[in-house]
Amino acid sequence: MTLAETKKLPSPVGESKTRLDVIEKVTGAAVYTDDIPFGPGLLHARVKRSPHAHAKILKIDYSKAEALPGVKVVVTGEDFPKRIGLYLVDKHIFARDRVRFIGEPVAAVAAINADIAEKALDLIEVEYEPLEAVFDPVYGASPEAPLLHPDMADYDVPNYIFPQAGTNIANHFKIRKGDVERAWEQCAAVVESEFYIPHVQHVPIEPHVAVARWDDDGTLTLWAASQSPFAQRNLIAKSFGVSQSDVRVIAPLVGGGFGCKAGVTMEALPVAIASKVKGRAVKLTLTREEEFFTNFVRQALVIKLKMGCDADGNLVALKNTMYWDGGASTEYGVNITRAGGYNSTGPYFFPNVHTDSLCVYTNHPIGGAYRGFGMSELHTGIEQTIDMLAEKMGIDAVDFRLKNCVKGGDIILTGMTMHPTGLNQCIEKAAKAIEWGKEAKPSSPNKLRGKGIALMWKAPSMPPNAGSSAEVKFSEDGTVTVSLGGQEIGQGAFTVMAQMAAGVLGIPYESVRVRGPLDTRYSPYEWQTVASRLTWSMGNAVVAAAQDARDQLLDLAADHWDEEVEDLDIVNGKVISYKSEQEMSVKDIGIYGLPNENFEGWKGGPIVGRGSFMPTYVTNLDFETGQGDRAVVHYTTGAQAFDIEIDKETGRIEVLKSASAFDVGRAINPELVRAQIEGGFIQGYSSAVYEQMLLKEGAMLNPSFVDYRIATAVDIPIEHHVDIIEVPQDDGPWGARGIGEHPMVPTIAALANAIYDATGLRLEGPPFTAEKLYLAMLDAGLVE
Amino acid sequence: MTIHTITCTVNGESEVVEVPAHWTLLQMLREKLGLTGTKNGCAGGECGACTVMLNGAPVNSCMVLGVECDGATIVTVEGLVKDGQLDPVQAAIVEAGGVQCGFCTPGVLISARSLLDRNPNPTEDEIKEALVGNLCRCTGYVRIIDGIKEAAKLNEPVVIKE
Numbered sequence: 001m002t003l004a005e006t007k008k009l010p011s012p013v014g015e016s017k018t019r020l021d022v023i024e025k026v027t028g029a030a031v032y033t034d035d036i037p038f039g040p041g042l043l044h045a046r047v048k049r050s051p052h053a054h055a056k057i058l059k060i061d062y063s064k065a066e067a068l069p070g071v072k073v074v075v076t077g078e079d080f081p082k083r084i085g086l087y088l089v090d091k092h093i094f095a096r097d098r099v100r101f102i103g104e105p106v107a108a109v110a111a112i113n114a115d116i117a118e119k120a121l122d123l124i125e126v127e128y129e130p131l132e133a134v135f136d137p138v139y140g141a142s143p144e145a146p147l148l149h150p151d152m153a154d155y156d157v158p159n160y161i162f163p164q165a166g167t168n169i170a171n172h173f174k175i176r177k178g179d180v181e182r183a184w185e186q187c188a189a190v191v192e193s194e195f196y197i198p199h200v201q202h203v204p205i206e207p208h209v210a211v212a213r214w215d216d217d218g219t220l221t222l223w224a225a226s227q228s229p230f231a232q233r234n235l236i237a238k239s240f241g242v243s244q245s246d247v248r249v250i251a252p253l254v255g256g257g258f259g260c261k262a263g264v265t266m267e268a269l270p271v272a273i274a275s276k277v278k279g280r281a282v283k284l285t286l287t288r289e290e291e292f293f294t295n296f297v298r299q300a301l302v303i304k305l306k307m308g309c310d311a312d313g314n315l316v317a318l319k320n321t322m323y324w325d326g327g328a329s330t331e332y333g334v335n336i337t338r339a340g341g342y343n344s345t346g347p348y349f350f351p352n353v354h355t356d357s358l359c360v361y362t363n364h365p366i367g368g369a370y371r372g373f374g375m376s377e378l379h380t381g382i383e384q385t386i387d388m389l390a391e392k393m394g395i396d397a398v399d400f401r402l403k404n405c406v407k408g409g410d411i412i413l414t415g416m417t418m419h420p421t422g423l424n425q426c427i428e429k430a431a432k433a434i435e436w437g438k439e440a441k442p443s444s445p446n447k448l449r450g451k452g453i454a455l456m457w458k459a460p461s462m463p464p465n466a467g468s469s470a471e472v473k474f475s476e477d478g479t480v481t482v483s484l485g486g487q488e489i490g491q492g493a494f495t496v497m498a499q500m501a502a503g504v505l506g507i508p509y510e511s512v513r514v515r516g517p518l519d520t521r522y523s524p525y526e527w528q529t530v531a532s533r534l535t536w537s538m539g540n541a542v543v544a545a546a547q548d549a550r551d552q553l554l555d556l557a558a559d560h561w562d563e564e565v566e567d568l569d570i571v572n573g574k575v576i577s578y579k580s581e582q583e584m585s586v587k588d589i590g591i592y593g594l595p596n597e598n599f600e601g602w603k604g605g606p607i608v609g610r611g612s613f614m615p616t617y618v619t620n621l622d623f624e625t626g627q628g629d630r631a632v633v634h635y636t637t638g639a640q641a642f643d644i645e646i647d648k649e650t651g652r653i654e655v656l657k658s659a660s661a662f663d664v665g666r667a668i669n670p671e672l673v674r675a676q677i678e679g680g681f682i683q684g685y686s687s688a689v690y691e692q693m694l695l696k697e698g699a700m701l702n703p704s705f706v707d708y709r710i711a712t713a714v715d716i717p718i719e720h721h722v723d724i725i726e727v728p729q730d731d732g733p734w735g736a737r738g739i740g741e742h743p744m745v746p747t748i749a750a751l752a753n754a755i756y757d758a759t760g761l762r763l764e765g766p767p768f769t770a771e772k773l774y775l776a777m778l779d780a781g782l783v784e
Numbered sequence: 785m786t787i788h789t790i791t792c793t794v795n796g797e798s799e800v801v802e803v804p805a806h807w808t809l810l811q812m813l814r815e816k817l818g819l820t821g822t823k824n825g826c827a828g829g830e831c832g833a834c835t836v837m838l839n840g841a842p843v844n845s846c847m848v849l850g851v852e853c854d855g856a857t858i859v860t861v862e863g864l865v866k867d868g869q870l871d872p873v874q875a876a877i878v879e880a881g882g883v884q885c886g887f888c889t890p891g892v893l894i895s896a897r898s899l900l901d902r903n904p905n906p907t908e909d910e911i912k913e914a915l916v917g918n919l920c921r922c923t924g925y926v927r928i929i930d931g932i933k934e935a936a937k938l939n940e941p942v943v944i945k946e
């Protein structure tokens with residue numbers, strides 16, 4: 001084969017290969033945590049939870065529960081003094097002196113079956129003394145509010161999170177760029193706005209489930225539906241005072257994560273219970289009701305904005321104050337506030353920026369990572385305010401965005417230089433797809449019609465040194481097994497990694513296996529499956545591992561043929577020489593090596609490729625100004641647009657057209673990218689139109705699928721136009737960036753802008769239910 | 785706890801099962817018969833992850849008692865493959881890219897199969913209606929619906945001419 005001929009061979013990278021895991025998933029063979037059998041010795045756990053939003057625990061009496069036949073153990077916070085948490089270590093596994101939200105674990109029972117465990121819960125008597133609670137983050141941040149974590153100053157925290165001792169502010173992130181107060185004078189137009197984005201829930205169809213077993217040798221095994229087996233190993237080891245290598249986390253396929261299975265949430269509960277019944281596996285599955293409010297939720301946001309531009313329509317200044325309703329623990333949430341802060345302009349260039357992003361303790365459920373990590377909430381405010389300013393200036397909303405959106409080379413709000421980005425193309429594509437600018441009449445006098453657009457940007461939000469690693473090994477049949485530590489949560493990570501390994505190694509995609517379940521005893525390290533970082537970060541590690549294996553194969557062949565490596569290649573599973581036109585199959589040499597002439601000895605041996613990746617260039621930001629050389633690794637950008645009608649009689653929104661365009665750097669598997677965009681868009685649409693956790697005095701009033709509606713098959717706008725833009729990332733594999741979270745980020749704002757275009761109304765926040773819209777239209781005199 | 789012995793046909797096999805009186809069909813399938821393809825997403829009849837065919841009709845197996853199934857015929861996701869061949873709904877959903885995390889997939893496939901059994905040529909609205917009880921948080925449904933449309937085409941009898 002000549003070089004020219006091989007160059008024409010298709011590469012698996014950039015092709016829409018069928019998912020690796022799809023046959024097992026459509027035949028019912030795929031194994032999720034709940035499917036693993038543990039035999040008759042398994043114990044079932046149930047958790048006693050706080051009925052109070054904020055109260056002192058006076059007394060817990062569990063003697064009756066313990067005496068119930070079939071109950072093996074009852075535990076309380078008494079036994080587990082150490083805190084746990086990803087960023088700010090502020091959470092007890094079970095409440096100790098006080099409870100801080102309704103649903104907080106207070107005690108737990110393990111019994112021979114779930115019915116007995118449930119019965120035993122009723123026999124646990126807890127006496128409380130209710131305390132004044134905080135349900136509003138703005139009040140919570142004020143000096144009048146009662147302190148919810150009086151010991152906050154003693155909590156462990158990394159040096160880029162800034163808790164304010166003596167307050168409920170668990171992180172205060174600031175940006176001070178330019179001089180905002182003086183800048184208002186240069187403005188031809190200034191607008192102010194305030195929005196409220198309520199709590200929502202991730203709603204994975206697979207509930208949280210974890211099984212823990214401590215053995216007498218002091219080792220712990222945890223099976224969990226998990227996005228983060230390594231983070232769980234680390235945090236659990238620390239909290240239980242054991243060594244990380246004595247904690248083994250096994251993580252099978254995940255039935256939907258969206259952030260709620262990241263970090264440590266309920267997994268520490270069975271670990272704690274099992275520590276008191278050594279040798280017995282203890283299983284805890286959350287009920288759907290528990291799933292709604294006892295685990296991570298997407299925290300609510302109050303956002304206050306002031307934005308101005310000059311007479312030519314150039315953005316001049318932004319003041320952004322965000323109060324994040326962090327909930328009872330902000331162990332993870334403090335970093336959402338930080339991300340909200342360093343992204344607080346949205347994807348726009350402002351010479352003057354003043355941001356205060358405040359993470360506030362409240363007596364609400366615990367805010368955690370949710371697809372977008374604060375960005376949906378932030379952009380809901382920014383993108384509507386951009387529209388308001390454009391309107392005030394009499395400038396078309398798309399033109400205004402094209403003029404002001406962030407471009408490669410801009411010095412963005414943190415002082416970092418923006419890398420090349422295809423945001424302009426995204427705007428143009430999304431606008432074109434819904435025929436922006438073309439007059440669109442309602443289809444009937446009973447309807448109002450409107451169009452709206454919104455942009456987004458998001459950087460992976462993670463510690464500066466979040467790392468990835470991978471291994472590549474051969475089997476006798478010439479297939480390659482990739483071991484890695486990032487999780488398959490539905491996004492297609494394993495498939496994309498297989499494509500990358502195949503692409504580097506020169507073997508068919510069909511010859512690559514990806515090893516699951518993840519197992520911290522055997523899998524290479526990965527920080528967490530979050531932040532849309534796997535394609536980029538784990539991808540880089542897989543590429544490095546495959547390259548290492550490739551180098552070893554080529555060295556071996558070059559030695560054998562007495563040729564230069566430069567003349568060799570691997571094509572379609574064969575090592576070939578362009579010079580001597582010899583070839584041999586990798587299958588024959590990947591494990592067994594090669595014999596010397598006349599079998600006088602051998603060379604080579606089983607090939608193991610190793611690779612790792614960690615960004616090394618991210619810098620901390622100054623506490624007072626939020627300035628630093630490089631706040632983040634990179635930004636994925638994009639735009640979404642709607643063309644809608646609103647029924648005047650019902651308030652119902654009907655989507656006529658909708659469109660997305662995102663710059664993913666390079667689509668390794670275009671159909672999987674589209675699937676992420678479509679699915680993320682619908683999740684965003686669902687949050688825009690239906691979803692809200694109704695919280696009253698800290699109690700969730702609608703913890704079921706009947707009362708907390710998510711979009712079903714009959715609710716969705718079926719035509720969603722997708723454009724993929726590819727402006728490569730300098731350190732991404734083939735230029736790729738992540739796209740998992742981004743598609744739901746601009747959706748609420750784009751829909752809100754379309755609603756405004758149709759009605760002239762801006763609601764305080766989502767969900768834009770038919771009822772709410774109808775009443776708002778009634779109020780405004782649009783309908784009778 | 786009363787235990788009943790029932791006889792039923794599951795995926796074409798005749799089974800004798802000892803099932804506690806208060807167990808659901810979902811529990812019986814997963815814990816007595818090892819058929820873990822059928823998923824538990826809510827245990828309350830709200831999500832459709834546990835959908836199986838009971839005497840030809842799709843039901844939420846978490847809302848049916850095991851003992852009610854004495855003499856019944858049940859088909860779960862594991863029963864869709866015939867002679868090593870994927871059912872058209874499986875093949876078409878794979879092809880359409882209608883699977884992400886896969887947790888809703890077994891229930892979706894059973895709802896789709898039952899739809900096509902009673903209505904071989906459904907309209908898009910009929911497909912959506914048939915799926916209204918199957919929640920999916922990942923895909924946004926579009927590719928699932930596309931897959932079922934394609935499956936309907938494969939569903940039509942293929943006449944082989946000599």
Ligand code: FES
Nearest residue numbers: 827830831832846
């Ligand atoms: S598990 Fe049966 S409907 Fe959800």
Ligand code: FES
Nearest residue numbers: 885888920921922
């Ligand atoms: S594919 Fe994940 S819930 Fe449907």
